[in-house]
Amino acid sequence: MNNGKKNDYSSKELLILIDYRSQFYSSTLERGASLDLEQIKNGFEEKGYHVSVKQYGEVDFDGQNYKDTLVLYKSSEDPSLRYKDYIEDILLGLLYQGAILIPDFQYFRAHHNKVFMEIMRSSLKEKFGMPSAKYYGTYEEYLQNYSPASYPIVFKTAAGSKGSNVFIARSKKEADKIAKKISSTPSSFNQKLERENLIDKKGFLPISNNRGKFIVQDFVGDIPGDYKIVVYGGRYFTFYRENRLNDFRASGTLNYTFIDELPDAVLDFAKSAFTYFDVPFISIDVGYDGKQCYLFEFQFVEFGQRAVQRSNCYFQKSGDTWVRVEQKSKAEIEFVNSIHEYIQKQKGGENA
Ligand SMILES: Nc1ncnc2c1ncn2[C@@H]1O[C@H](COP(=O)(O)OP(=O)(O)O)[C@@H](O)[C@H]1O
Numbered sequence: 001m002n003n004g005k006k007n008d009y010s011s012k013e014l015l016i017l018i019d020y021r022s023q024f025y026s027s028t029l030e031r032g033a034s035l036d037l038e039q040i041k042n043g044f045e046e047k048g049y050h051v052s053v054k055q056y057g058e059v060d061f062d063g064q065n066y067k068d069t070l071v072l073y074k075s076s077e078d079p080s081l082r083y084k085d086y087i088e089d090i091l092l093g094l095l096y097q098g099a100i101l102i103p104d105f106q107y108f109r110a111h112h113n114k115v116f117m118e119i120m121r122s123s124l125k126e127k128f129g130m131p132s133a134k135y136y137g138t139y140e141e142y143l144q145n146y147s148p149a150s151y152p153i154v155f156k157t158a159a160g161s162k163g164s165n166v167f168i169a170r171s172k173k174e175a176d177k178i179a180k181k182i183s184s185t186p187s188s189f190n191q192k193l194e195r196e197n198l199i200d201k202k203g204f205l206p207i208s209n210n211r212g213k214f215i216v217q218d219f220v221g222d223i224p225g226d227y228k229i230v231v232y233g234g235r236y237f238t239f240y241r242e243n244r245l246n247d248f249r250a251s252g253t254l255n256y257t258f259i260d261e262l263p264d265a266v267l268d269f270a271k272s273a274f275t276y277f278d279v280p281f282i283s284i285d286v287g288y289d290g291k292q293c294y295l296f297e298f299q300f301v302e303f304g305q306r307a308v309q310r311s312n313c314y315f316q317k318s319g320d321t322w323v324r325v326e327q328k329s330k331a332e333i334e335f336v337n338s339i340h341e342y343i344q345k346q347k348g349g350e351n352a
């Protein structure tokens with residue numbers, strides 16, 4: 001995403017952006033922990049990169065030129081996504097100067113933003129199974145445009161994790177009630193217009209009081225749980241989550257298992273999703289009903305590292321077969337290796 005120009009990945013200048021708390025991604029090894037920056041920095045230096053680590057607030061657009069600098073960055077899931085919005089300004093500024101974001105900007109935009117995630121999915125040639133989805137910016141847009149072929153349907157707010165903002169509706173009445181509730185954003189602007197008697201036929205149009213964007217998906221039944229699969233380069237780390245008790249949601253459960261085996265169909269599906277996107281790593285939630293895989297969610301930055309840090313193995317495709325490799329892994333090493341591989345691949349592509 002460099003104004004249509006091809007990126008030149010040959011620079012060895014690598015900028016790592018951290019937040020004001022000095023966090024970079026997250027780690028499950030300690031509560032509230034970041035990935036170990038020292039290890040990441042050393043890892044890249046060993047591979048010949050000149051690494052600088054900066055907080056977002058230290059990016060100097062005036063005094064420095066970031067053209068062709070390779071930039072690794074973190075995202076944020078702060079309430080209302082205010083800090084994420086600020087990060088977006090900095091990242092677009094860097095792109096504007098010709099820096100190269102890894103992964104590319106659209107993958108950042110899809111983070112904690114199911115609306116854009118579904119827009120991306122709708123634009124893909126490969127849809128990766130159902131569920132198909134619609135997305136709305138206001139409750140009014142939903143009322144005007146949405147008519148499902150059948151119920152149940154699943155609502156999700158754009159931001160949300162651990163299943164906390166995922167709801168099922170079994171009738172139109174239930175659906176409208178959920179849509180109204182999850183999009184609610186009461187506005188003092190409307191109250192002011194009303195107070196001052198400014199809403200009339202010639203006057204101001206009130207804005208929607210339901211501007212919290214959300215998506216609606218077809219409900220996929222008969223899925224007992226889902227697979228969380230994190231792919232770093234060619235290594236597939238995974239655990240399985242059973243649905244919560246009397247609930248269709250797996251995400252957010254404490255009942256997860258590190259598994260020794262999983263269906264080849266699920267691994268092949270994960271491989272095709274990973275290869276399809278142009279990214280160094282991916283984290284996906286996959287449902288499987290014994291016949292078909294469903295891609296519930298996909299993330300490219302800032303995803304959780306539990307699968308990598310807590311499992312005793314990973315899966316790797318060797319020829320036509322999936323092999324289980326017994327080994328404890330370090331997220332920092334996987335991170336460095338897959339970014340390096342990705343950069344090499346991009347350079348190879350340019351020379352080809
Ligand atoms: N369309 C769907 N049909 C059936 N179950 C779903 C659907 N979408 C999500 N789920 C279930 O709900 C859980 C949470 O959904 P997900 O989109 O991953 O949101 P979150 O970001 O909160 O994890 C998933 O782990 C899956 O078990």
Ligand SMILES: [Mg+2]
Nearest residue numbers: 162251285297
């Ligand atoms: Mg999920």
